Each structure stands twice: as structure tokens, then as C-alpha cells.
Amino acid sequence: MTATPDRGRIAKQARVRNLGFALAVSVALMLVAAACNNDGGNWGDARFTAEMRNLEGEPIGSVVMQQGSGGFLVTVMLEGIEPGPHGIHIHSVGTCTPDFKASGGHINVDNRQHGLLNPAGPDNGDLPNIYAAADGTVQAELFTTLVDPDLLMDDDGSAIVIHENRDDHNAQPIGGSGGRIACGVLN
């Protein structure tokens, strides 16, 4: 005799499969709930944008900082940047006028040295370098755990500054990254 499953058995298998699916869905929902209730700390949905301008005052794109469960995703979209690597940091004062130096030094609440690769660093404003393509555009996503919304939006705010050269992530005070070529206030 061939083993043909009867209708009852097929229906039972279907019920078992549905139960498995339901369990998988509820486990997934619990994981989402756990991620949203990260008691470890600083989960939030803060979002800040800096409209970037060059030394001529022309708009050249934006930097968006979006908070996740463990830090800020930093999305950089620029044009008109000299091709190659450039340091980018979060400076401690939210102004770019009368010139970009008005944005002060890096956010640095614990008085640490500059540099993601510096044993005595990093400061809170440190970020990985960005790289401009041959056509002068930058499309980058960075991530930082070194700041929180209160630091970014303290009494005098903060600003994103892009530098002329590569940040070596070690030398003081700014990793040899040179002059300031673009600036935007975080809002």
C-alpha cells in the first residue's frame, strides 16, 4: 500500500506549521520590543541636521545626525569638495560666523586628547574621515557613540566642521587636518 496521507493528517501538519509561524512572529515582536526598551541607556529618536556651507558661503549639502539605540548615525551628503580624504568633527559652538573658527574646538567634556586612534583620546567630537570622489561629491555614513542629544544641544549648540586634509586620528590638536573648508550649525 502506498502511504497517502489522509486529510486529517494534512490538516494537522498545517496547524503545526501555522503554530510555528505564530511562534516565530511573536519571538520577532519580542526582539523588537526589547530593542526599543534598551534600558542600557540612551535610546532615543533625536535627529539633527546641519546645512553645510563652504568658505564662499554657498550651500554644499547636509550632514544629518540620527540617534539609534547605541549612538548617532551620521549621514554626509556633499558636493564641491576637493577629491580625497577630509577630517570631519563636531565642534563645540553652534555658529559658523563671522568665520568657521567661531565654532570653537571639538566637543570635549572629559578633556581627552583628539584622535580615534590616540590612546589618550578620543574627544567627543571625533569622527572617521570622509572621502570626496573625483567629481567632488561625498556620500558617507559614519557612526558615533561619543555624543548624546544634551551634548549636541547644550546652551551654545554645536556645529559640524569639515577640514582641508585627512585627520590622522592621533596628532594634536586635530590630527593634522588643517584649515576649515565647510561648516554647518546642527539644528
Ligand SMILES: [Cu+2]
Ligand atoms: Cu575639526
